Amino acid sequence: MASSSRRRLCDQELLDVLEGSDSEEELVEESTDSEVPGDLSSESESSDGETEEPVSVARTWCELESPTQAPPPRFPFTGAPGQKIACDHSPLSYLELFLTDEVIRKIVEETNRYAAQQQEGASLPRFSRARKWEPVTCDDIWVFLGLIILQGVVGKPLQKWYWTTNKILSTPFFGSVMSEPRFTLIMKYLHFSNNDEFDEATHPAPKLKKIWEIYQLIVANFKAVYVPDRDITVDESLMAYKGRLSWVQFIASKRARFGVKSFMLCEAKTGYIWNSVIYTGKGTKFAPQYREFGCATSSVLTLIEPLLDQGYCLTTDNFYSSPELFEHLIQHKTDAYGTVRANRRNMPSAFTARKLKKGEVVAWQKGKMMALRWRDKRDVCILSTVHNSETARTTTRSRQEVEKPKAVLDYNKTMGSVDRADGAMSFYPAVRKQQRKYYKKIFRHLLEQCLWNSYVLYKQNSDSPVPHHDFIWKLTEAICVKHPPPESAARPGRRASYVVNPTRLSGRHFAEHLPPTALKQAPTRRCVVCCNKKGKDGKKIRKETRFYCPDCDVALCIIPCFKEYHTKEVF
Incomplete structure (x- = not known):
C-alpha cells in the first residue's frame, strides 16, 4: 500500500514540475544537477519517522492521462544563424564561397600529377588522344566544371552528343568554349589526391582515399559560410551507383535503391546542406568520442556536434530516434523530436500493450522526454522533448478537417528538408550514369550540393531571384566570362548560342x-x-x-x- 501511494506521489510531482516551471532556466538547472536530464528525486517519510529510499522519477515512464499540462519548455536558442562570409550577390560569387581557390588549386595540382604519372614510361598508340595532353590551369578547371554544370540543364544521353554537329542535336556553346577531346582528357585524368602519399595504416578514411581531401575542404566550407536556423533535420541521402564497391547500400524506399549512402544535416526551412558523413560500412569516420554508441546515434551526434549546447531543435525519423540519443541531446541543451520505432530500447514497457481506435492518443512522460502513440491508418509513434499530447485541427489534401497531435504536425513541417534538397539536385544533375569511377561520381555529387547551397543563399539575399534552371545557366555564363579559355581550346568557326553568349x-x-x-x-x-x-x-x-x-x-x-x-x- 505504501509503495502504491509513493508511486502516485512521484507521478504527481512530475506533473507539478512540468506544469510549474516558470522559466526554461529552472528546468535546465534541474537537468544538470541530476544524473539524467529532468531527474527529480523525492524522499518520503514513513509513519515512524524513518526516511525511505529516494525514488527517481526521471528513470520511470509515467503515463499522461490528460493533455492539458504544458509542454516541456524549449532550451533557449543562442545560435547566430545566417551567412557569415559576404559576397557580391552574383551567382558565381556564391559558388566561389564553396569552390574556393584552395579547392580549385588542389584539383589542378593532383590532375596534372596524375596525368604525368600515367604517361610516364607508357607507350601510347600513335593516334592516342593522350598524346595531345597539356597540363590544366585553374581557368581550364573552371570551364570544365561549368560545362558539367550546364549538362544538368541540357540533358543528353551520351556525353559526346554535346559536341555533335548534327543540326537536330547540336549545342554550339559547348564547342565554342572547349573542344570535346580536351574535355574528355580532363575527365580521364581528373584526380583529387596523391596516390604516392597514401598510407592505409594512418589514413583517417582509407575507403575514401581518392576523394577525402576535397570532400573535407568542401564540407568545411559549407559549415564556415552559413550557420543554420534553430530547426534542423538529419536524414540519409543515396547517390545512385551500381558499380563494384564494397559499401554500396540498398534502400528500398529511395528512388535510386542502390548507391552510396550519406548522412546529411540540413536546415529545415531552406534545405541548406550544412554537414554530411559518407557511410562506408564499419570504417565510417564518426567522431571518436561517440564510439560506444551505435551507427544511428553516432551519425547524428557527429553531424550535430558543432551545434550542441546552443538550443537547436533536431528532427529525425525512426532510424535515428531513440531515448538514448534524446537523453544525450538533452544533456547538451538540444531539443529533438521525430518518429520512433516502438521496440526501441528503453521505451515505455506498456507502449504497445493497448490497442487504439482511430484518432486515439496515448502518451508517456520521462523527465523532459515524451513518447506518444497515435492511431491513424496505422500506429504513429513519436518521441519528443518539446511537445505534450495535445492535438490540433488541420486540413488534409482532400480538404477534410482532422485532429492530429501537434508533434505530428511539426514533424511533417520540418522533416522533409533533406528530401527537398535531393529532389532539387535531381532536377538538374551533374552526376551521369556513365561515370564508373566512384570518386569522380562523388565529386560530381559534391558539385551538385555546392550548386544547391549557392542557390539557397542566392534566393535568401536576392530581391527578385531567378528560377533554379536560370540560375544554373547564368552561372555557367559567368564562369566562361571570368575564366575565358585559350583560343586553341575551342573549335574554329564556332560561336556562342543565342541565349548564352560568354563574350x-x-x-x-x-x-x-x-x-x-x-x-x-x-x-x-x-x-x-x-x-x-x-x-x-x-x-x-x-x-x-x-x-x-x-x-x-x-x-x-x-x-x-x-x-x-x-x-x-x-x-
Whole structure:
C-alpha cells in the first residue's frame, strides 16, 4: 500500500514540475544537477519517522492521462544563424564561397600529377588522344566544371552528343568554349589526391582515399559560410551507383535503391546542406568520442556536434530516434523530436500493450522526454522533448478537417528538408550514369550540393531571384566570362548560342538597325532584357525594338537595355 501511494506521489510531482516551471532556466538547472536530464528525486517519510529510499522519477515512464499540462519548455536558442562570409550577390560569387581557390588549386595540382604519372614510361598508340595532353590551369578547371554544370540543364544521353554537329542535336556553346577531346582528357585524368602519399595504416578514411581531401575542404566550407536556423533535420541521402564497391547500400524506399549512402544535416526551412558523413560500412569516420554508441546515434551526434549546447531543435525519423540519443541531446541543451520505432530500447514497457481506435492518443512522460502513440491508418509513434499530447485541427489534401497531435504536425513541417534538397539536385544533375569511377561520381555529387547551397543563399539575399534552371545557366555564363579559355581550346568557326553568349561582357559592341527581310523593310524583334523583366502586374514585359547587337545577335532597346546587357552578369 505504501509503495502504491509513493508511486502516485512521484507521478504527481512530475506533473507539478512540468506544469510549474516558470522559466526554461529552472528546468535546465534541474537537468544538470541530476544524473539524467529532468531527474527529480523525492524522499518520503514513513509513519515512524524513518526516511525511505529516494525514488527517481526521471528513470520511470509515467503515463499522461490528460493533455492539458504544458509542454516541456524549449532550451533557449543562442545560435547566430545566417551567412557569415559576404559576397557580391552574383551567382558565381556564391559558388566561389564553396569552390574556393584552395579547392580549385588542389584539383589542378593532383590532375596534372596524375596525368604525368600515367604517361610516364607508357607507350601510347600513335593516334592516342593522350598524346595531345597539356597540363590544366585553374581557368581550364573552371570551364570544365561549368560545362558539367550546364549538362544538368541540357540533358543528353551520351556525353559526346554535346559536341555533335548534327543540326537536330547540336549545342554550339559547348564547342565554342572547349573542344570535346580536351574535355574528355580532363575527365580521364581528373584526380583529387596523391596516390604516392597514401598510407592505409594512418589514413583517417582509407575507403575514401581518392576523394577525402576535397570532400573535407568542401564540407568545411559549407559549415564556415552559413550557420543554420534553430530547426534542423538529419536524414540519409543515396547517390545512385551500381558499380563494384564494397559499401554500396540498398534502400528500398529511395528512388535510386542502390548507391552510396550519406548522412546529411540540413536546415529545415531552406534545405541548406550544412554537414554530411559518407557511410562506408564499419570504417565510417564518426567522431571518436561517440564510439560506444551505435551507427544511428553516432551519425547524428557527429553531424550535430558543432551545434550542441546552443538550443537547436533536431528532427529525425525512426532510424535515428531513440531515448538514448534524446537523453544525450538533452544533456547538451538540444531539443529533438521525430518518429520512433516502438521496440526501441528503453521505451515505455506498456507502449504497445493497448490497442487504439482511430484518432486515439496515448502518451508517456520521462523527465523532459515524451513518447506518444497515435492511431491513424496505422500506429504513429513519436518521441519528443518539446511537445505534450495535445492535438490540433488541420486540413488534409482532400480538404477534410482532422485532429492530429501537434508533434505530428511539426514533424511533417520540418522533416522533409533533406528530401527537398535531393529532389532539387535531381532536377538538374551533374552526376551521369556513365561515370564508373566512384570518386569522380562523388565529386560530381559534391558539385551538385555546392550548386544547391549557392542557390539557397542566392534566393535568401536576392530581391527578385531567378528560377533554379536560370540560375544554373547564368552561372555557367559567368564562369566562361571570368575564366575565358585559350583560343586553341575551342573549335574554329564556332560561336556562342543565342541565349548564352560568354563574350557579351567583353569587347566593343555597337548598336545597329535590324537588317530588312523579304517581308519587312523595318523589322522588329523582342528585346531580350525587357522580356526578362516583370511589370507591375507580375507578368513578363513584351517589348519590340528595331535595334540589335550584331556581335551578340540579340535585339535590344537602345536605352537602357543595350548598356545593361553588356555590363551586368544577370539581367
